[in-house]
Structure formats: C-alpha cells, structure tokens
Amino acid sequence: MTDTYTHEIRVTWGDCDPAQIVYTARIPWFALDAINAWWQDTLGDGWFQMELDRNIGTPFVSMALDFLHPITPRHRLICEVYPTRLGQTSISFAVNGRQDGVLCFEGRFTNVFVDPKAFKKTIPPEDIRSHVQKYLRAEGT
Amino acid sequence: MTDTYTHEIRVTWGDCDPAQIVYTARIPWFALDAINAWWQDTLGDGWFQMELDRNIGTPFVSMALDFLHPITPRHRLICEVYPTRLGQTSISFAVNGRQDGVLCFEGRFTNVFVDPKAFKKTIPPEDIRSHVQKYLRAEGT
Amino acid sequence: MTDTYTHEIRVTWGDCDPAQIVYTARIPWFALDAINAWWQDTLGDGWFQMELDRNIGTPFVSMALDFLHPITPRHRLICEVYPTRLGQTSISFAVNGRQDGVLCFEGRFTNVFVDPKAFKKTIPPEDIRSHVQKYLRAEGT
Amino acid sequence: MTDTYTHEIRVTWGDCDPAQIVYTARIPWFALDAINAWWQDTLGDGWFQMELDRNIGTPFVSMALDFLHPITPRHRLICEVYPTRLGQTSISFAVNGRQDGVLCFEGRFTNVFVDPKAFKKTIPPEDIRSHVQKYLRAEGT
Numbered sequence: 125m126t127d128t129y130t131h132e133i134r135v136t137w138g139d140c141d142p143a144q145i146v147y148t149a150r151i152p153w154f155a156l157d158a159i160n161a162w163w164q165d166t167l168g169d170g171w172f173q174m175e176l177d178r179n180i181g182t183p184f185v186s187m188a189l190d191f192l193h194p195i196t197p198r199h200r201l202i203c204e205v206y207p208t209r210l211g212q213t214s215i216s217f218a219v220n221g222r223q224d225g226v227l228c229f230e231g232r233f234t235n236v237f238v239d240p241k242a243f244k245k246t247i248p249p250e251d252i253r254s255h256v257q258k259y260l261r262a263e264g265t
Numbered sequence: 266m267t268d269t270y271t272h273e274i275r276v277t278w279g280d281c282d283p284a285q286i287v288y289t290a291r292i293p294w295f296a297l298d299a300i301n302a303w304w305q306d307t308l309g310d311g312w313f314q315m316e317l318d319r320n321i322g323t324p325f326v327s328m329a330l331d332f333l334h335p336i337t338p339r340h341r342l343i344c345e346v347y348p349t350r351l352g353q354t355s356i357s358f359a360v361n362g363r364q365d366g367v368l369c370f371e372g373r374f375t376n377v378f379v380d381p382k383a384f385k386k387t388i389p390p391e392d393i394r395s396h397v398q399k400y401l402r403a404e405g406t
Numbered sequence: 407m408t409d410t411y412t413h414e415i416r417v418t419w420g421d422c423d424p425a426q427i428v429y430t431a432r433i434p435w436f437a438l439d440a441i442n443a444w445w446q447d448t449l450g451d452g453w454f455q456m457e458l459d460r461n462i463g464t465p466f467v468s469m470a471l472d473f474l475h476p477i478t479p480r481h482r483l484i485c486e487v488y489p490t491r492l493g494q495t496s497i498s499f500a501v502n503g504r505q506d507g508v509l510c511f512e513g514r515f516t517n518v519f520v521d522p523k524a525f526k527k528t529i530p531p532e533d534i535r536s537h538v539q540k541y542l543r544a545e546g547t
Numbered sequence: 548m549t550d551t552y553t554h555e556i557r558v559t560w561g562d563c564d565p566a567q568i569v570y571t572a573r574i575p576w577f578a579l580d581a582i583n584a585w586w587q588d589t590l591g592d593g594w595f596q597m598e599l600d601r602n603i604g605t606p607f608v609s610m611a612l613d614f615l616h617p618i619t620p621r622h623r624l625i626c627e628v629y630p631t632r633l634g635q636t637s638i639s640f641a642v643n644g645r646q647d648g649v650l651c652f653e654g655r656f657t658n659v660f661v662d663p664k665a666f667k668k669t670i671p672p673e674d675i676r677s678h679v680q681k682y683l684r685a686e687g688t
Binding site: 525 | 565566568571572575576579595598599604606607608609610611612613614617663666
C-alpha cells in the first residue's frame, strides 16, 4: 500500500465554518482537487491540459461521499486517490481523506470520457487506458 | 407536487469552468445552499441561526449526487428540496436541480442532529420534528 | 438615489469562518456577483452571455475594497452597484454592501473591454457605451 | 531578496472560468491563502491557531489588487508574501503572484489585531510584534 498516490491539502481558517470544522461543501472540492492532482502528477497533465491539449474531457456523472470525522486546520489533509474501475468510456476513483491517520471522508467518483466539442461519450486513447490500468485497484484493498 | 419548496440559484460566469458549464465541485455547494434555504424559508432559521440561537447542529454524514445534464448560466437553477426521511437523530433530504425544466442533478443528503458543544448525536426538539414531518415525502413521488 | 440598482445576496453558514462572520475572501466574490447581476439585470446579458454571444470580454485590472463592518447571515446583503467611469476601453464600478442599513464594505473595480479571442483591449460597441452612460454616477453622490 | 517567503499554489481547471484563465474572484482567495501560509510557516500558527489558541484575531480592513497578467493552470502560482508595515494595532502585507517569472498580480492588504471575543482593536503581544519586525520590508525593495 506504500505506493498509493496521495495529495496533500493545507486546510485553512477560510475552509471552516462557525462550527470550527471544514464546511461540508468544501470536501467534494478537496476531493476533486485530489483527482485532478492524481492526473497531473501521474500522467503529467491535469484536467486543463487534458481538455485543451489532449482533447479529452472527463465530466462527472456521479459522486458519493461519507463523512466520518470532522476536518480541521490542525493537520494536513492527506487524500489517497486511485482508480477503482476502468470501463469502455468511464472511470471511477476512490478518494479517501485522512488527518493525523484518522479517516475523515471516503468518496467515490465516476467520470465519463468525452470529446469536448461534441460533449459525447468516447473511448479514451490507448495511452490513457494503459496509464490508468497501472493504477487500478479494487476498493478496500 | 405544486407545493414543493424550490430554491432558485443565479448561475454565473464564475461558477463555470473552461468547458463553459458549471464546475462539478460547485454543484454540491449549490445543493447545500438549497438545503440551508429550505430550513430558513420553512422554519425561519438557517444553519447559522439553528446552531447559534437554537443550539442544534446538523453535520452531514453522507451525500450522493448524480449529474444528468450540464448546468449553465443560460437559465436559473431551480432546486427542489424536501426531507425524505426523519430518523431518531438524523434527517435525509432530496435536492433535485432543474434548468428550463430539464433535470440536471439529483442529490441525496443525510445529516445527524448534534449538540454543537459536545458534537454528539442528539434527538432534535419536538418543534423541529413536527416541522420536518409536515414536509416529509417519499423519494420519487 | 431610489433608482440605484441593488443586488441581494443570501449570506449563509458556509460563507462564514470560525469568527462567525463572512470570510474575507468571500466578499470580493459577492461584489463580482453583484457586478455580473448588474449587467444581466440592466443589459439583459451577464458576463457569460457577453463573452459567448456578444464577443465582449471584460477582465478585471484592479479592485480595492474597504471592510467597514462584519457581514453575517442575520440579514440579506444588499449590494448597490453603479458604473462610476466609462473610459475609451475601460469601465469602473462602485459596489457598496449593506446589511440592515449598515455599510459593510465599499469596493471599487475596473475592467477593460477586450476581444475575447485576441485578449486585446478594444472599444466597446456603441450600444454598450450608451447603456452604461445611462447608469453612470459619480462616487459619493 | 532570495529569502523572501513564497507560497506555492497549484492552479486548477476548477479555478478557471470559460475564458480559460483564473476567475478574478479566486485571486484574492489565493492571496489570503498566501498570507495565512506566511503566518503558519514563519510563526508556526495560521489564522485558525492564532484565533483559537493565541486569542488573536486579524480581520481585514482593506485590500487592493492590480491584475497584470492572466493566471492559468500551466504553471504553479508563486506568491511572495511580506509585511510592509506594522502599526500599533494593524499590519499590512504585500502579496505578489508570479507564474513562470511573470508578475500576475500585486496585492496590498491591511488587517487589524483584535481581541476575538470583544472584536475590538488591540495591541498584539510582544512576541508577535518582534516576529513581524524580522520580516518587515518596504514595498518595492
């Protein structure tokens, strides 16, 4: 498990609400930052470059998150990211956020690959498929 | 169905990403704005007043959203909100967002009622229970 | 003064930080929402439609804000918006935010008109110029 | 100048608007993240810890930014941060953001020190004063 990709987030005062914990709506944002960082740090290109340079869009079709523990600025938020499923035209990710070793949220996300101009589902290019396959991992393993 | 609560959102340029549609991470934010507005417009108090004046916190334990159609600034986003379940110490909401009559996202959200100081689950006061019960509706009805 | 354009914002729990007031970085965001709403409600088109349908971009070159009073979810935030200067290729706006009659922030903003493709300064079309001129008002009047 | 504090920001797809550059309202947010990081990385405590552990609030009284060059996800945004003035009860910061060596924005920010409970101006403790003095630098030097 030592080689799972992680993305670190500095949680701030401005991310928190009056309950002194991160406002819930910030957490999917953090998770998306983590998925974008996964693409950028493993493939070399984030969503911006994928869409503009590679002509591949990956709009989200679903997300589901469980919030297990409050997130605060006391510790960095370490987001573990890995693809859990690669379909013909879709990809699913797990994003699990931890602070000081404590699991704070678990998220599951699914994108479809699209041609950005037509905004229609498309099969991703082979280099993307083979890249993702190297990182595929069943959930809970 | 004519009396379901709806919250209207003016979608802006700044909500959109380079694909010219609303950035995915904004959508749970919109949905939470809609749930907060439901409390404020039906009960009279939003989360801020519930926590500070009524001493009731409602942290989220889960959310799940399906994204069915892109959201743009071309139309207002009309978010239908209703509670779907009232447990002993929890409440679930449906939030369905439409633009120009087209369903753009469906979201399901669960909060627990807590004592804000202890951050422990608590049974909500009777006036909150009876308020919610008036609006309870099965999903899909 | 009764006919100055105002844009109303519902301030929420999620806009606030642990000091129980709106986080400072949200306030320029509110002010930009107010300027976008001014365009949309007076001209008929917000920034999204101006850029995509009218081929006019208005990037910001400067902003300056004074924060005079904390903003909370206790009242709606009423943002008064008016253009204060129309240059050959630029426009300046005043945005003043009030809650319950109390001035909370004063902001001054300057945009340039650009051709979105070239991202070069351009003279705005005559209908835009004459539209803005109807609303021009010196600051402090 | 080699020892000026810098804070690095990964600019993302979600920070950008349909013009394919960072949405203006995100830039003050970035600058505040940079000031908070300056406190956290030089003093050891960010705003959250300052307010909750040290009982020092630093609400903003003003900000002014010039936007000189569009910001994109093509490069990291390097924010140089330093205090430019320490008054009896206030502090001013310069935040200058660069991408690939190009100055993208210049910002000037002023906070007052307050007692968080009373929300009244207060003289900061001596260890904060002496800490800030080590980093004070005239603008433009």
